[in-house]
Amino acid sequence: MNYQWYPGHMTKARRMMQEDIKLIDLVIELVDARVPFSSRNPDIDELAKNKSRLILLNKSDLADKAKTARWVEYFQQKGFYVLELNAKTGAGMKAIDGVVKEACREKIERDLKRGIKNRPVRAMVVGIPNVGKSTFINSYAGKACTKTGNKPGVTKGKQWIRLNKTTELLDTPGILWPKFEDQSVGLKLALIGSIRDEILNIDELAISLITFLSAEYKGILAERYGIEEEGTPLAMLEAIAEKRGCLLKGKGLDYSKAAGILIDDFRSGRLGRLTLELPEEKEA
Structure with missing residues:
Protein backbone atom coordinates (compact mmCIF):
# COMPACT_ATOMS: atom_id res chain seq x y z
CA MET A 1 0.00 0.00 0.00
CA THR A 172 1.20 25.85 14.24
CA PRO A 173 -0.80 23.22 12.32
CA GLY A 174 0.67 19.76 11.98
CA ILE A 175 2.37 19.43 8.62
CA LEU A 176 3.58 16.37 6.76
CA TRP A 177 5.74 16.57 3.67
CA PRO A 178 4.49 16.09 0.08
CA LYS A 179 6.05 12.67 -0.57
CA PHE A 180 7.44 9.89 1.63
CA GLU A 181 10.61 8.68 -0.09
CA ASP A 182 10.65 5.68 2.26
CA GLN A 183 7.25 4.01 2.47
CA SER A 184 8.19 2.40 5.81
CA VAL A 185 7.98 5.95 7.22
CA GLY A 186 4.44 6.26 5.86
CA LEU A 187 3.56 2.89 7.37
CA LYS A 188 4.73 3.95 10.84
CA LEU A 189 2.88 7.26 10.62
CA ALA A 190 -0.26 5.37 9.65
CA LEU A 191 0.18 3.08 12.67
CA ILE A 192 0.43 5.98 15.16
CA GLY A 193 -2.57 7.77 13.61
CA SER A 194 -0.84 10.67 11.83
CA ILE A 195 -2.54 9.77 8.53
CA ARG A 196 -6.33 9.69 8.33
CA ASP A 197 -7.65 6.16 8.86
CA GLU A 198 -10.33 6.79 6.22
CA ILE A 199 -7.74 6.59 3.42
CA LEU A 200 -5.96 3.51 4.79
CA ASN A 201 -6.38 -0.24 4.32
CA ILE A 202 -6.66 -1.22 8.00
CA ASP A 203 -6.30 -4.94 7.22
CA GLU A 204 -2.92 -4.37 5.54
CA LEU A 205 -1.86 -2.08 8.37
CA ALA A 206 -2.66 -4.76 10.94
CA ILE A 207 -0.75 -7.41 8.97
CA SER A 208 2.31 -5.13 8.93
CA LEU A 209 2.03 -4.56 12.69
CA ILE A 210 1.72 -8.29 13.39
CA THR A 211 4.81 -8.95 11.23
CA PHE A 212 6.81 -6.41 13.25
CA LEU A 213 5.55 -7.49 16.68
CA SER A 214 6.09 -11.21 16.11
CA ALA A 215 9.70 -10.46 15.14
CA GLU A 216 10.65 -7.72 17.66
CA TYR A 217 8.28 -8.26 20.61
CA LYS A 218 7.59 -11.96 20.56
CA GLY A 219 4.94 -13.02 23.06
CA ILE A 220 3.04 -9.70 23.10
CA LEU A 221 0.21 -10.96 20.88
CA ALA A 222 -0.02 -14.28 22.71
CA GLU A 223 -0.29 -12.48 26.05
CA ARG A 224 -2.89 -9.96 24.89
CA TYR A 225 -5.14 -12.19 22.76
CA GLY A 226 -4.40 -15.71 23.95
CA ILE A 227 -3.32 -16.90 20.49
CA GLU A 228 -0.46 -19.05 19.27
CA GLU A 229 2.17 -16.89 17.58
CA GLU A 230 2.78 -19.19 14.67
CA GLY A 231 2.00 -19.34 10.97
CA THR A 232 1.58 -16.31 8.75
CA PRO A 233 0.60 -12.84 9.98
CA LEU A 234 -2.76 -13.37 8.25
CA ALA A 235 -3.26 -16.58 10.24
CA MET A 236 -2.51 -14.66 13.45
CA LEU A 237 -5.02 -11.94 12.50
CA GLU A 238 -7.53 -14.72 11.89
CA ALA A 239 -6.78 -16.14 15.34
CA ILE A 240 -7.33 -12.71 16.91
CA ALA A 241 -10.67 -12.44 15.07
CA GLU A 242 -11.74 -15.84 16.43
CA LYS A 243 -10.67 -15.04 20.00
CA ARG A 244 -12.44 -11.66 19.97
CA GLY A 245 -15.59 -12.98 18.29
CA CYS A 246 -15.24 -10.77 15.21
CA LEU A 247 -17.89 -12.33 12.98
CA LEU A 248 -19.69 -11.18 9.87
CA LYS A 249 -23.50 -11.32 9.74
CA GLY A 250 -23.30 -14.36 7.52
CA LYS A 251 -20.57 -16.93 8.00
CA GLY A 252 -16.91 -16.04 8.27
CA LEU A 253 -14.60 -13.85 10.27
CA ASP A 254 -14.58 -10.06 10.22
CA TYR A 255 -10.90 -9.38 9.55
CA SER A 256 -11.38 -5.62 9.41
CA LYS A 257 -12.95 -5.53 12.88
CA ALA A 258 -10.09 -7.61 14.29
CA ALA A 259 -7.58 -5.34 12.53
CA GLY A 260 -9.25 -2.29 14.07
CA ILE A 261 -9.05 -3.83 17.55
CA LEU A 262 -5.34 -4.57 17.10
CA ILE A 263 -4.48 -1.08 15.81
CA ASP A 264 -6.48 0.56 18.58
CA ASP A 265 -4.76 -1.60 21.22
CA PHE A 266 -1.37 -0.55 19.84
CA ARG A 267 -2.20 3.16 19.74
CA SER A 268 -3.66 3.19 23.25
CA GLY A 269 -0.77 1.27 24.83
CA ARG A 270 -2.83 -1.79 25.71
CA LEU A 271 -0.24 -3.98 23.96
CA GLY A 272 2.48 -2.55 26.20
CA ARG A 273 5.29 -0.03 25.70
CA LEU A 274 6.48 -0.46 22.12
CA THR A 275 8.94 1.39 19.88
CA LEU A 276 8.95 0.77 16.12
CA GLU A 277 12.44 2.04 15.19
CA LEU A 278 15.95 2.55 16.53
CA PRO A 279 18.62 5.23 15.88
CA GLU A 280 21.11 2.79 14.38
CA GLU A 281 18.58 1.73 11.75
CA LYS A 282 18.32 5.35 10.59
CA GLU A 283 22.07 5.90 10.60
CA ALA A 284 22.50 2.78 8.44
Whole structure:
Protein backbone atom coordinates (compact mmCIF):
# COMPACT_ATOMS: atom_id res chain seq x y z
CA MET A 1 0.00 0.00 0.00
CA ASN A 2 1.20 3.53 -0.80
CA TYR A 3 1.01 5.75 2.30
CA GLN A 4 0.47 9.47 1.68
CA TRP A 5 -1.69 12.30 2.99
CA TYR A 6 -1.04 15.96 2.23
CA PRO A 7 -4.21 18.11 2.35
CA GLY A 8 -4.14 21.64 0.97
CA HIS A 9 -3.95 23.45 4.31
CA MET A 10 -0.49 21.95 4.91
CA THR A 11 1.01 23.90 1.99
CA LYS A 12 -0.42 27.10 3.44
CA ALA A 13 0.86 26.18 6.93
CA ARG A 14 4.39 25.63 5.66
CA ARG A 15 4.45 29.05 3.97
CA MET A 16 3.15 30.62 7.18
CA MET A 17 5.93 28.98 9.21
CA GLN A 18 8.55 30.30 6.77
CA GLU A 19 7.22 33.82 7.28
CA ASP A 20 7.05 33.58 11.08
CA ILE A 21 10.38 31.87 11.77
CA LYS A 22 12.24 35.21 11.79
CA LEU A 23 10.23 36.21 14.89
CA ILE A 24 11.22 33.06 16.76
CA ASP A 25 13.98 32.39 19.34
CA LEU A 26 13.34 28.69 19.88
CA VAL A 27 11.72 25.88 17.90
CA ILE A 28 10.01 23.25 20.07
CA GLU A 29 9.45 20.13 18.00
CA LEU A 30 7.17 17.37 19.25
CA VAL A 31 7.75 13.86 17.98
CA ASP A 32 6.07 10.57 18.86
CA ALA A 33 8.41 8.60 21.14
CA ARG A 34 7.39 5.33 19.44
CA VAL A 35 8.70 6.56 16.07
CA PRO A 36 11.07 9.48 16.85
CA PHE A 37 12.67 9.53 13.40
CA SER A 38 9.63 8.85 11.22
CA SER A 39 7.55 11.43 13.09
CA ARG A 40 10.03 14.23 12.31
CA ASN A 41 9.21 16.36 9.28
CA PRO A 42 12.55 16.73 7.41
CA ASP A 43 11.48 20.22 6.29
CA ILE A 44 11.67 21.45 9.90
CA ASP A 45 15.48 21.26 9.98
CA GLU A 46 15.69 23.59 6.98
CA LEU A 47 13.01 25.96 8.32
CA ALA A 48 14.58 26.14 11.76
CA LYS A 49 18.28 26.30 10.90
CA ASN A 50 20.25 28.74 13.09
CA LYS A 51 17.52 28.59 15.76
CA SER A 52 17.76 26.97 19.19
CA ARG A 53 16.03 23.58 19.12
CA LEU A 54 14.19 21.50 21.70
CA ILE A 55 12.84 18.06 20.81
CA LEU A 56 10.09 16.65 23.02
CA LEU A 57 9.64 12.88 22.86
CA ASN A 58 5.92 12.94 23.55
CA LYS A 59 3.76 9.92 24.42
CA SER A 60 6.85 8.43 26.06
CA ASP A 61 4.54 6.40 28.31
CA LEU A 62 3.62 4.35 25.22
CA ALA A 63 7.21 3.78 24.09
CA ASP A 64 9.83 1.21 25.07
CA LYS A 65 11.74 2.87 27.95
CA ALA A 66 15.19 1.49 27.09
CA LYS A 67 14.82 2.41 23.42
CA THR A 68 13.64 5.93 24.31
CA ALA A 69 16.88 6.42 26.26
CA ARG A 70 18.81 5.56 23.09
CA TRP A 71 16.82 8.14 21.14
CA VAL A 72 17.50 10.83 23.78
CA GLU A 73 21.23 10.16 23.43
CA TYR A 74 20.97 10.18 19.62
CA PHE A 75 19.31 13.61 19.46
CA GLN A 76 21.64 15.08 22.09
CA GLN A 77 24.60 14.00 19.98
CA LYS A 78 23.01 15.88 17.07
CA GLY A 79 23.06 19.07 19.16
CA PHE A 80 19.40 19.23 20.23
CA TYR A 81 18.01 19.79 23.70
CA VAL A 82 15.80 16.75 24.43
CA LEU A 83 13.13 15.81 26.97
CA GLU A 84 10.83 12.81 27.43
CA LEU A 85 7.23 13.86 27.89
CA ASN A 86 3.67 12.73 28.45
CA ALA A 87 1.70 15.89 27.72
CA LYS A 88 -1.60 14.19 28.57
CA THR A 89 -0.65 13.44 32.20
CA GLY A 90 1.88 16.26 32.58
CA ALA A 91 4.83 13.93 33.23
CA GLY A 92 8.04 15.72 32.27
CA MET A 93 6.42 19.16 31.98
CA LYS A 94 8.16 20.66 35.03
CA ALA A 95 11.56 20.37 33.34
CA ILE A 96 10.58 22.41 30.28
CA ASP A 97 10.98 25.93 31.72
CA GLY A 98 14.57 25.24 32.75
CA VAL A 99 15.48 23.76 29.38
CA VAL A 100 13.84 26.65 27.50
CA LYS A 101 15.92 29.14 29.54
CA GLU A 102 19.09 27.16 28.92
CA ALA A 103 18.39 26.83 25.19
CA CYS A 104 17.81 30.62 24.92
CA ARG A 105 20.50 31.69 27.42
CA GLU A 106 22.58 33.53 24.81
CA LYS A 107 19.53 35.42 23.54
CA ILE A 108 18.51 36.43 27.09
CA GLU A 109 22.05 37.59 27.94
CA ARG A 110 22.26 39.52 24.66
CA ASP A 111 19.00 41.33 25.46
CA LEU A 112 20.25 42.29 28.92
CA LYS A 113 23.48 43.73 27.52
CA ARG A 114 21.40 45.87 25.19
CA GLY A 115 19.26 47.06 28.06
CA ILE A 116 16.24 45.09 26.87
CA LYS A 117 14.40 43.68 29.86
CA ASN A 118 11.46 41.32 30.04
CA ARG A 119 11.25 40.60 26.31
CA PRO A 120 9.68 37.13 26.32
CA VAL A 121 11.24 34.14 24.65
CA ARG A 122 9.21 33.35 21.56
CA ALA A 123 8.93 29.65 20.81
CA MET A 124 7.32 28.04 17.78
CA VAL A 125 5.69 24.67 18.49
CA VAL A 126 5.94 22.37 15.48
CA GLY A 127 5.33 18.74 14.60
CA ILE A 128 3.44 16.43 12.30
CA PRO A 129 -0.29 15.73 12.83
CA ASN A 130 -1.38 13.86 15.96
CA VAL A 131 1.87 14.04 17.96
CA GLY A 132 0.10 16.01 20.71
CA LYS A 133 1.07 19.65 20.09
CA SER A 134 -2.23 21.10 21.29
CA THR A 135 -2.30 18.84 24.36
CA PHE A 136 1.26 19.94 25.17
CA ILE A 137 0.40 23.65 24.82
CA ASN A 138 -2.70 23.32 27.00
CA SER A 139 -0.70 21.43 29.63
CA TYR A 140 2.16 23.97 29.53
CA ALA A 141 -0.23 26.92 29.77
CA GLY A 142 -2.31 25.27 32.47
CA LYS A 143 -5.52 25.99 30.59
CA ALA A 144 -7.34 25.06 27.40
CA CYS A 145 -5.83 27.36 24.75
CA THR A 146 -6.21 25.12 21.71
CA LYS A 147 -8.48 22.42 20.36
CA THR A 148 -7.33 18.85 20.90
CA GLY A 149 -8.36 15.58 19.31
CA ASN A 150 -7.18 12.04 18.66
CA LYS A 151 -7.39 12.55 14.90
CA PRO A 152 -4.84 14.36 12.75
CA GLY A 153 -5.53 17.82 11.35
CA VAL A 154 -7.38 19.43 14.28
CA THR A 155 -5.27 22.63 14.24
CA LYS A 156 -5.65 24.49 10.93
CA GLY A 157 -4.16 27.96 11.62
CA LYS A 158 -1.53 29.65 13.77
CA GLN A 159 -2.17 31.04 17.26
CA TRP A 160 0.02 33.07 19.65
CA ILE A 161 -0.28 32.07 23.31
CA ARG A 162 1.31 34.13 26.09
CA LEU A 163 2.23 31.77 28.90
CA ASN A 164 3.71 34.38 31.25
CA LYS A 165 6.02 37.39 31.19
CA THR A 166 8.96 35.30 29.99
CA THR A 167 7.51 32.97 27.34
CA GLU A 168 5.20 33.16 24.32
CA LEU A 169 4.27 30.17 22.16
CA LEU A 170 3.26 30.12 18.53
CA ASP A 171 1.06 27.10 17.84
CA THR A 172 1.20 25.85 14.24
CA PRO A 173 -0.80 23.22 12.32
CA GLY A 174 0.67 19.76 11.98
CA ILE A 175 2.37 19.43 8.62
CA LEU A 176 3.58 16.37 6.76
CA TRP A 177 5.74 16.57 3.67
CA PRO A 178 4.49 16.09 0.08
CA LYS A 179 6.05 12.67 -0.57
CA PHE A 180 7.44 9.89 1.63
CA GLU A 181 10.61 8.68 -0.09
CA ASP A 182 10.65 5.68 2.26
CA GLN A 183 7.25 4.01 2.47
CA SER A 184 8.19 2.40 5.81
CA VAL A 185 7.98 5.95 7.22
CA GLY A 186 4.44 6.26 5.86
CA LEU A 187 3.56 2.89 7.37
CA LYS A 188 4.73 3.95 10.84
CA LEU A 189 2.88 7.26 10.62
CA ALA A 190 -0.26 5.37 9.65
CA LEU A 191 0.18 3.08 12.67
CA ILE A 192 0.43 5.98 15.16
CA GLY A 193 -2.57 7.77 13.61
CA SER A 194 -0.84 10.67 11.83
CA ILE A 195 -2.54 9.77 8.53
CA ARG A 196 -6.33 9.69 8.33
CA ASP A 197 -7.65 6.16 8.86
CA GLU A 198 -10.33 6.79 6.22
CA ILE A 199 -7.74 6.59 3.42
CA LEU A 200 -5.96 3.51 4.79
CA ASN A 201 -6.38 -0.24 4.32
CA ILE A 202 -6.66 -1.22 8.00
CA ASP A 203 -6.30 -4.94 7.22
CA GLU A 204 -2.92 -4.37 5.54
CA LEU A 205 -1.86 -2.08 8.37
CA ALA A 206 -2.66 -4.76 10.94
CA ILE A 207 -0.75 -7.41 8.97
CA SER A 208 2.31 -5.13 8.93
CA LEU A 209 2.03 -4.56 12.69
CA ILE A 210 1.72 -8.29 13.39
CA THR A 211 4.81 -8.95 11.23
CA PHE A 212 6.81 -6.41 13.25
CA LEU A 213 5.55 -7.49 16.68
CA SER A 214 6.09 -11.21 16.11
CA ALA A 215 9.70 -10.46 15.14
CA GLU A 216 10.65 -7.72 17.66
CA TYR A 217 8.28 -8.26 20.61
CA LYS A 218 7.59 -11.96 20.56
CA GLY A 219 4.94 -13.02 23.06
CA ILE A 220 3.04 -9.70 23.10
CA LEU A 221 0.21 -10.96 20.88
CA ALA A 222 -0.02 -14.28 22.71
CA GLU A 223 -0.29 -12.48 26.05
CA ARG A 224 -2.89 -9.96 24.89
CA TYR A 225 -5.14 -12.19 22.76
CA GLY A 226 -4.40 -15.71 23.95
CA ILE A 227 -3.32 -16.90 20.49
CA GLU A 228 -0.46 -19.05 19.27
CA GLU A 229 2.17 -16.89 17.58
CA GLU A 230 2.78 -19.19 14.67
CA GLY A 231 2.00 -19.34 10.97
CA THR A 232 1.58 -16.31 8.75
CA PRO A 233 0.60 -12.84 9.98
CA LEU A 234 -2.76 -13.37 8.25
CA ALA A 235 -3.26 -16.58 10.24
CA MET A 236 -2.51 -14.66 13.45
CA LEU A 237 -5.02 -11.94 12.50
CA GLU A 238 -7.53 -14.72 11.89
CA ALA A 239 -6.78 -16.14 15.34
CA ILE A 240 -7.33 -12.71 16.91
CA ALA A 241 -10.67 -12.44 15.07
CA GLU A 242 -11.74 -15.84 16.43
CA LYS A 243 -10.67 -15.04 20.00
CA ARG A 244 -12.44 -11.66 19.97
CA GLY A 245 -15.59 -12.98 18.29
CA CYS A 246 -15.24 -10.77 15.21
CA LEU A 247 -17.89 -12.33 12.98
CA LEU A 248 -19.69 -11.18 9.87
CA LYS A 249 -23.50 -11.32 9.74
CA GLY A 250 -23.30 -14.36 7.52
CA LYS A 251 -20.57 -16.93 8.00
CA GLY A 252 -16.91 -16.04 8.27
CA LEU A 253 -14.60 -13.85 10.27
CA ASP A 254 -14.58 -10.06 10.22
CA TYR A 255 -10.90 -9.38 9.55
CA SER A 256 -11.38 -5.62 9.41
CA LYS A 257 -12.95 -5.53 12.88
CA ALA A 258 -10.09 -7.61 14.29
CA ALA A 259 -7.58 -5.34 12.53
CA GLY A 260 -9.25 -2.29 14.07
CA ILE A 261 -9.05 -3.83 17.55
CA LEU A 262 -5.34 -4.57 17.10
CA ILE A 263 -4.48 -1.08 15.81
CA ASP A 264 -6.48 0.56 18.58
CA ASP A 265 -4.76 -1.60 21.22
CA PHE A 266 -1.37 -0.55 19.84
CA ARG A 267 -2.20 3.16 19.74
CA SER A 268 -3.66 3.19 23.25
CA GLY A 269 -0.77 1.27 24.83
CA ARG A 270 -2.83 -1.79 25.71
CA LEU A 271 -0.24 -3.98 23.96
CA GLY A 272 2.48 -2.55 26.20
CA ARG A 273 5.29 -0.03 25.70
CA LEU A 274 6.48 -0.46 22.12
CA THR A 275 8.94 1.39 19.88
CA LEU A 276 8.95 0.77 16.12
CA GLU A 277 12.44 2.04 15.19
CA LEU A 278 15.95 2.55 16.53
CA PRO A 279 18.62 5.23 15.88
CA GLU A 280 21.11 2.79 14.38
CA GLU A 281 18.58 1.73 11.75
CA LYS A 282 18.32 5.35 10.59
CA GLU A 283 22.07 5.90 10.60
CA ALA A 284 22.50 2.78 8.44
